[in-house]
Amino acid sequence: MSKVVMNTARDESRVNLRKTLREIRNSISPEQRAHSALLINNQLNSLQYVATASSIAGYLVNDGEIDLSAFIQNTFMRDENSNTKLMANTAIKSTPHLSSSTTFSLPVLHPICKGHLLFLEYGPDTPLVKNRYNIDEPELACHNVMPTHCIDVILMPLVGFDNKGNRLGMGGGYYDRTLAFTQFTQFTQQRPILVGIAHDEQEVDSLPYASWDIPLDVIVTPKRILTFSNI
Structure with a gap:
């Protein structure tokens, strides 16, 4: 089989799998979604590298993804409490x-x-705008840009995953392009820990992957924490 035919078959497999997994993800009940969000919050807070991170990136929920709102609010509260303690100790x-x-x-x-x-x-007060995919994102302001290599932990949504740390996204390739630098040796000492966030129902036995796909360090579901690298 030629490389072109193999790549075409792989791409068709990914498209079909993505469609199926999105349907599964969107079929999860509102009650289960809410419960899963609380469990994910607990899972994340149990991880030492998350608890001690000085910078974390996440996402706002879209298309059936697990909602990180509870974790984000906890992060804001942790920041406020830290500032309050610092002021008290200074006094x-x-x-x-x-x-x-x-x-x-x-x-x-x-x-x-x-x-x-x-x-x-x-x-809490950051103005949001809709992007081309109708997803909320912070209004662009250059002084608020966080260099990607300086982020300690990036929490990433996904459509599907397997037990080898492979991630299937929505198909745009945005995370893969942005995080391609993490695969180069010179960045091994300063790169984000990549954490996929998913419902347990999004797991598959094996994902068809391409050379440009960026593997995850960790996958966190409501029931499990799967670790694939030395972190």
Whole structure:
């Protein structure tokens, strides 16, 4: 079989699998979605590298994805509590160890580099706009851009996954292009931990993957935490 035919078969398989998994994802009841969101929040908060991260990127829920709102709000509260403690300790001239505040950011479609993402800081009062896919994203402001290589943890939505850390996205390739740098040796010491967030129902035995697909370090579901790299 020629390489072109093999690639065509792979692409058709991905398209069909994506359609099936999106239907499964969207068939999950509102009650289960709400429960899954709470379980994911607990799972994420149990991870040391998440609890100690100074910068985390996530996403706003769309198309049946697991809602990260509870985790995002907890991150905001952690930041507020850290700032409050810092002010109190400064007032009494005491300097005990404090966990650093956490900057949260969201992906934004890159206005210049087609098919890429930027990450912009996101807070409770950040203005949002709809992008071309009708998804909320922070209003573009250059001073709020967070360099991708400086983010500690990136929480990524997905359509499907397997037990090898492969991720099937929505098909646009935005995360794969944006995170391609993580595969180069010079960035091994400074790169985000890539965490896929999914319903357990989105797992498949094996995903057809391409050379440009970026593997995940971790996949977190309501029931499991699957780790694929030394982190």
